[in-house]
Amino acid sequence: MSTAMNFGTKSFQPWPLDKGSFPLDHFGECKNFKEKFMKCLRDNRFENALCRNECKEYSECRMERQLVAAEPLEKLGFADLMDGKSEAETSFDEKATTGHVHGCWKQSSPH
């Protein structure tokens, strides 16, 4: 990687990992969900948007096994995937208020 003499670019802080360390799944407890997600990617030409359900399931698995802090799924923007409502795109400020966002889903309407 070349030396970056970019004095004019806006400064950037690497975003801190909000939940601290991210334990690995040493016992492979969520391996099945990972395999489902990877199969979804391969079946859908690696389009991430088409595999949000599998991503959600993997995240749920991690939460259930306490590999990551549990959060209510509705708060994580999965409400549309859970009860079949159409997705609502809204501006969202979770990053600003909590300092982090959660993975693999679009944020639904704030409640």
Next chain:
Amino acid sequence: MVPVKDRIIKVTFNADVHASLQWNFRPQQTEIYVVPGETALAFYKAKNPTDKPIIGISTYNVVPFEAGQYFNKIQCFCFEEQRLNPQEEVDMPVFFYIDPEFAEDPRMVNVDLITLSYTFFEAKEGYKLPVPGYN
């Protein structure tokens, strides 16, 4: 965070190990297609093929450099010591998203490929891991 659906970005993945680290380390997908504002999941895999436990620690890099400021890792396995026992193999996920402001930066208008590279080192006392930053 509103996904910018008309800006499809291909993210590709590299995996490297430092010469002294006897791990096998590779991405589990060659690429994934995302849009700014949409969070994504990708996997690496690491195996310790030796008969001794080995502790590794990784850093990451993003090219092009200017796109890196929009690349947000929600959670990943980097910067933390990770121990693999003999013959142990583990999946390593990365949750990330590209900031929607990427789509509004005129310097990014021709950027449709971003490459994420992870490099694992053997964790040793006194070793200072180079942390990427754009300051």
